[in-house]
Amino acid sequence: MRSRILSLTATTLTLVLLSTSAFGQQPASPPPAGQVQITAKDMCCKGCAQKVAGQLYTIKGVKSVGVDLPTRTVTVSLGQQDPATLGALWHAAQRANGGPTQIATETASYTLVLPKTSEEAEQIRKLGTTQQVVVGKLDSQQTAQQIASRLYELKGVAKVRVDLQHSALVLETKPNTPVSAWLVIDAVAKAGHQVSAVSGNFGTLSIEYAGDPAHEYNQASQPRNGAVQR
Incomplete structure (x- = not known):
């Protein structure tokens, strides 16, 4: 072997x-079950948002994509959230030049530090x-x-x-x-x-x-998400 x-x-x-250091630092609060929040630091306008959403919709299992441009946060609804699937979302955001720096789920937060x-x-x-x-x-x-x-x-x-x-x-x-x-x-x-x-x-x-002492979220309200249509 x-x-x-x-x-x-x-x-x-x-x-x-x-x-x-990462754009946005920790998300305002952990997303609910079945959702993933992506911080995309280079997503600065509606055109960028449409491009990022279009790439995310190519990933199997994605049901909807919502965008909050002021916080440059993308919320994706999908069932499967294993690291391989999260990686597919991450690379999709990269292909759209969204500049992903963080992905957060109900159970974990993944942050890119440059x-x-x-x-x-x-x-x-x-x-x-x-x-x-x-x-x-x-x-x-x-x-x-x-x-x-x-x-x-x-x-x-x-x-x-x-x-x-x-x-x-x-x-x-x-x-x-x-x-x-x-x-x-x-x-x-x-x-x-x-x-x-x-x-x-x-x-x-x-x-x-989630559950680790270092994994703390503040209690601010979650970003307002606007649905991006395919």
Whole structure:
């Protein structure tokens, strides 16, 4: 089995910690079940909103799309909310040049953090095609082996190394076969674990889960959403 080539020797890992910054920060409140809120920082006008909505409607399972331009928030109604599906929404917003920076569901918030200094940008550049994945409760080689087996199923993953000291895995990916961070998060979820952050040449995708002390929402009212027709 391919997972046998997993190196379980603790490696020296420098995690990429970027300055906390994302357009909109935390959503006003977590969306209700069956809805996903996307912060799209580059969605500045009705034309942009129509373009973003059009791309989102191409994703299987999307029932409706609502937009609040003042907060640059898009609310999507759909049933399935696994990380792979959320990733499809994210990439759809990217294709529409919406500049997604955050996706929030009833249970989790995913925030993209980009480098703010030249030093942070250099750290990101040095990663190349490598991704660093922080996993909650990565406390044994057996657990690491189970997660690695799932990761090796992803097309483009060449090697998985583990740093138990930092509760992290390091993915070496093939240069000509990009691996979406969302598929990495989905693979770890299928192994029964949660990713706290994924760092790569795209920045750092940080995840906070409902019920965690760090996952706090204020009680402000939710944005007013205007439906965007297909």
